[in-house]
Amino acid sequence: MNKQQAVQLARLRLANQHIQQPPALDPTGVVRFMTAMQAQDLPGAKRSIALRSPGATLATVDDELNSGAVVRSWPFRGTLHFVVAEDLEWMLDLTATRTVTGAATRHRQLGLDSDTFEKARAVAIASLEGGRSLVRDALFAEFRVHGIDTTSNRGSHLLWYLSHTKTLCFGPMVGGAQALVLLEEWVEHPRRLSHDEGARELTLRYFTSHGPATLRDFLWWSNLLTGDARLGLDAARDNLESLVVDGAEYWMPAGTLAQPPLRAVVQLLPGFDEYLLGYANRTAVLAPEYWERIVPGNNGMFMPTIVAGGRIVGTWSRRASPKRVAVLPQPFEPLSAAQQRGAARAADRYAAYLGVPLAP
Template sequence: MLGATLAGGGRLTRAECLAALRAAGLDTDGQRGYHLLWYASHRGITCIAPHVGTEQTFVLLDEWAPGQHSPERDEALAMLAHRYVRGHGPVTRHELARWSGLTVTDATRAVTLAGDLLAPVEVDGEPAVVDAALLDAPRAPVDDVHTLPGFDEYLLGFKVRSLMLDPAHAAAVVPGNNGMFRSTVVRGGRVAGTWTRTIGARAVNVTVHQLVPFDAALRTRVDAALTGYARFLGLGLRHSW
């Protein structure tokens, strides 16, 4: 029904979609409307388009992204393995299984099917894989600085986080080990601190907690990253160390 309503380049807000469902005789009370919209997107009928103001909008997937390719299972497994490893590697097949919801058997098969796109490596004595293209990339020291949000994929994408986070600092990033991650300062791929923020009317107030000592140069770079965040919010920046 939503497909017919949106056909021909139509675009509706969430409220308009719910109104269309009700006009077709469907009950949208409670959570029914939300689940009907989810189901339409899950089945590949609709997809989310850019907001109109603060309102979410929906369009037809086939019109918004025509010419889609629907891979067979083995092709899909290989594609998933390659894309995950390219974004997260080096990783083990167990990390792929955990992240994707695949069984370890299917994750192992996925890595095998990816073939030469992935290359075997060893990390802390455990076999892992990386994107093979990285082996030919220029090797230069990594010293970038990022101020990441609490639920960033950089940490959440893994069960074993020792490459990015010193185990001694784990409790500072996930207090109580309850799944609630603090925002992090990452330098050269390693978590160097955490940060918290309170958004006010005119400024965002940020407090940085150092997990390793920050020299003057690192403070300047963290300042620059947080200034960019404040600019994104359209606010001034106040912070303390």
């Protein structure tokens, strides 16, 4: 795609993802709208929620986690996401069985068989029932007391499996860590959707929140079977419109293309934000020559990004203490004076989110 097309797609995504001029949604409303938000980096994922919710702070996001309105689990691709609590089970129903089956070889390598998984399930239930919660290391300690080895990444795979099979999810905050709870106890009113109903709802909500996006983007993001995704897209067409770029059809909410373009605002996005991670093809927002700067060494760790005019123009880091935070931009090319002022305003917003002064 040419630069003009890339900028158009990027700016439409900024608006539809509620990054630019977000509506008055509370943090739970943001997660519900976004459907699922990648969350393997917990601090960054909480910031991703707050930047789409005007006035939200770290404390208000934690309040939503502590209330049980938002949970963290592995609904798609075997990857941690935030979802609203009531949606988790029907999302797991769509792909979890295939995801678990796909991990069978790795589980055999780790010596994790069905007997071990069921023993761990019994220990987890006994340790957590009655509304109790334990952080990861504390639950690992319970496993070891009962003769279940958690070394060599076995403990993480036990949590992964028990979450995919609807025993566990991450719930309230305990200090800086998120504690594990029993899904059945923590989520009191789960929604019940049939497989086809779930596929249709997921498709509509993805293209509404992430559009413009292609069917390929959605298949990568959701890990749905192609037939299910096409069924969902056919059911959602009346609520969507599309744009063809380089022969690919990009779907988005109906009325998107008639909206006036938003004024460009510089954003400081956390690593793993859906703005970059929500798509199989990321060239609309990131020039390929800068990929190595975002994922150094291609190690799977995504750096926080500076976004200007919809395009990623650099990375940033922070130095934080309980009393202040410093924001350190690392642009790919020198920022213009206007972009520098925009980045400074974004840094102020980040400090306000943390509730500490911005270091000079």
